[in-house]
Amino acid sequence: MYDGRLQGGVMMDRKTTLDLIIKGGAVVLKDEVRRLDIAVRDGRIVQLGEALEGAAAQTVDAEGLTVMAGMVDSHVHLNEPGLGDWEGFDTGSAALAAGGCTTLIDMPLNGIPPTVSVSALQRKLEAAEGRVHIDYALWGGLVPGKLGELEGLAAAGVTGFKAFLSSPGDPSEEAFREVDDHTLLEGMRIIARLGRVLALHAESEPLVSALARQAREAGRTSAPDYAATRPVLAELEAVSRALFYAEQTGCAVHFVHISSAAAIRLIREARSRGLDVTGETCPHYLTLTADDMERCGAVAKCAPPLRDATEQEALWTLLAEGAIDLIASDHSPCPSELKERTDFFDVWGGIAGAQSSLELLVGEGHVRRGLPLPLLSRLLSLAPAERFGLHPRKGEIRVGADADLALLDLGSTYRLEPEHLLQRHRISPYLGRTMHCRIVSVYSRGRLVYDTASGLTARGGGARLGHR
CATH class of the missing domain: 3.20.20.140 (Metal-dependent hydrolases)
Known part of the structure; x- marks a missing residue:
C-alpha cells in the first residue's frame, strides 16, 4: 500500500531512502526565509518541509545555520x-x-x-x-x-x-x-x-x-x-x-x-x-x-x-x-x-x-x-x-532544482588569511579583512564539495552545462 505525503509539490514514499536530509536550517527561498528541512535524492531537491520524515543515507544538522542557493x-x-x-x-x-x-x-x-x-x-x-x-x-x-x-x-x-x-x-x-x-x-x-x-x-x-x-x-x-x-x-x-x-x-x-x-x-x-x-x-x-x-x-x-x-x-x-x-x-x-x-x-x-x-x-x-x-x-x-539560461535547474532552493546549497554561519566572524584561500596564487585585496559571516559547508547536486573542517571534499565532479 502506498503511504506518502505531499510536501513541496512532490509525493514521497516514506519507505524510499533519500540521499541527504539537511534539517532545521533557516532556508533562503525566493521571497522569504523559513526554517525548513531539505530532502535530496539523485542530486535534486525532492522535498521542502518542517520536520521531514523518512530514511536518508546522510542527515546534516543545520540548526543555527542559514542555507542559501549556491x-x-x-x-x-x-x-x-x-x-x-x-x-x-x-x-x-x-x-x-x-x-x-x-x-x-x-x-x-x-x-x-x-x-x-x-x-x-x-x-x-x-x-x-x-x-x-x-x-x-x-x-x-x-x-x-x-x-x-x-x-x-x-x-x-x-x-x-x-x-x-x-x-x-x-x-x-x-x-x-x-x-x-x-x-x-x-x-x-x-x-x-x-x-x-x-x-x-x-x-x-x-x-x-x-x-x-x-x-x-x-x-x-x-x-x-x-x-x-x-x-x-x-x-x-x-x-x-x-x-x-x-x-x-x-x-x-x-x-x-x-x-x-x-x-x-x-x-x-x-x-x-x-x-x-x-x-x-x-x-x-x-x-x-x-x-x-x-x-x-x-x-x-x-x-x-x-x-x-x-x-x-x-x-x-x-x-x-x-x-x-x-x-x-x-x-x-x-x-x-x-x-x-x-x-x-x-x-x-x-x-x-x-x-x-x-x-x-x-x-x-x-x-x-x-x-x-x-x-x-x-x-x-x-x-x-x-x-544565462540555467534556471530552473540552478539558482534557487525549490523542489526539482539541483541541490546546490551553501550553509553559512551568520554569527561567525573571522580574519581572512592567505592559508584560507584555495586559489593558486594566494593574493587578494581582502586579506586581513574581517569577514562578518562564514561558509560552513557547500553541496553541489547534493554532493559535499567543501566544508571548513576538511577543505575541498570532492574533486572533479563538475558537469558542463549547455545553453537552454
Whole structure:
C-alpha cells in the first residue's frame, strides 16, 4: 500500500531512502526565509518541509545555520588553456566552491587560444575535463575577424558571447581583441538571431587610451593616476554607445562589472524603454574604494577602477532598490610577479576574489546593512541563472532544482588569511579583512564539495552545462 505525503509539490514514499536530509536550517527561498528541512535524492531537491520524515543515507544538522542557493558566478577568468602557472580550472573551481559557489561561467579571454572559435572551445573543454569541482558553463568571444565562428559556438552550447569596447590589455597577436564598431554591429545582429546574450566590458577605448598616454608621458604612474585615466565618463560613453547598437539590432546585452551609479541608471532607463538589457556589479565595487586601491596597491587594480566612497554608497542604494540585476566576482587572477611593478599602468589588472563573493555580500549587505537575504540570493544566484539560461535547474532552493546549497554561519566572524584561500596564487585585496559571516559547508547536486573542517571534499565532479 502506498503511504506518502505531499510536501513541496512532490509525493514521497516514506519507505524510499533519500540521499541527504539537511534539517532545521533557516532556508533562503525566493521571497522569504523559513526554517525548513531539505530532502535530496539523485542530486535534486525532492522535498521542502518542517520536520521531514523518512530514511536518508546522510542527515546534516543545520540548526543555527542559514542555507542559501549556491552562487552562480557568471563572470570568472580561469585562464585555460595554455597559460601554465596561471589559475586554471582545478584551483579556480576549488576557490569558488570554498566560497559557496556551485556554478561558474568561464570567460573566453586569458587563454591561449581565447575561446573565439569552435576549435578553441574544444581545447578549453579538454582542459576542463575532470578538473572542475562544481558545475560550469563557458562564454564564447566576439572579436574582429571571427564573426563566422559565432553560429558554430552557439551550436556548441556557449552561454553567450563576451566583447570588449576597450583594450583587454594583452598586445600579443593571439590574444583577445576589442571590437570595432562594425564588428559590434554585425556581431549583435548575429547574436540576436542566435538568441544569445552579448556581455560587454564597457569603457571608451579612445578616451582611456588618450588619458593613459598623457599621464605616462607626464610621469604620473601611481594608483590614483591610473584611476584618473578611466573616469566614470568613459564607462557612460561606452554603455550609451552599446545601448544604441542594441536598440538597432534587438540584441540582448549584459553589461559586466559596472562601477558607477550613473551607468546603472542608464541601463535601468533603457530597460524601461523595452530593451533586453541587464547589468552587474562586483563585490569589489561594493566593499573597496579608491583609497583601498592606493593602500593595498596592485592587488586592488581593476578596470574600471575602484571608485570613491560616495560612488560606492550610491551603488548600495541602487542595489537595495533592485536596480542592479546581479552580482559576479570578475575573478581575474594572475601569477604574483605580474602584480610586482612600480608603474601602476604595467600591473596586471584584475582582482582575485572568487572565494569571498558570497561572504562579502552577505556579511556587508545583510549582517551589517540589514538587506534581506532573498534580495542578496537573487543577485548572487537566481538572477544570473535566469539571465544565462540555467534556471530552473540552478539558482534557487525549490523542489526539482539541483541541490546546490551553501550553509553559512551568520554569527561567525573571522580574519581572512592567505592559508584560507584555495586559489593558486594566494593574493587578494581582502586579506586581513574581517569577514562578518562564514561558509560552513557547500553541496553541489547534493554532493559535499567543501566544508571548513576538511577543505575541498570532492574533486572533479563538475558537469558542463549547455545553453537552454
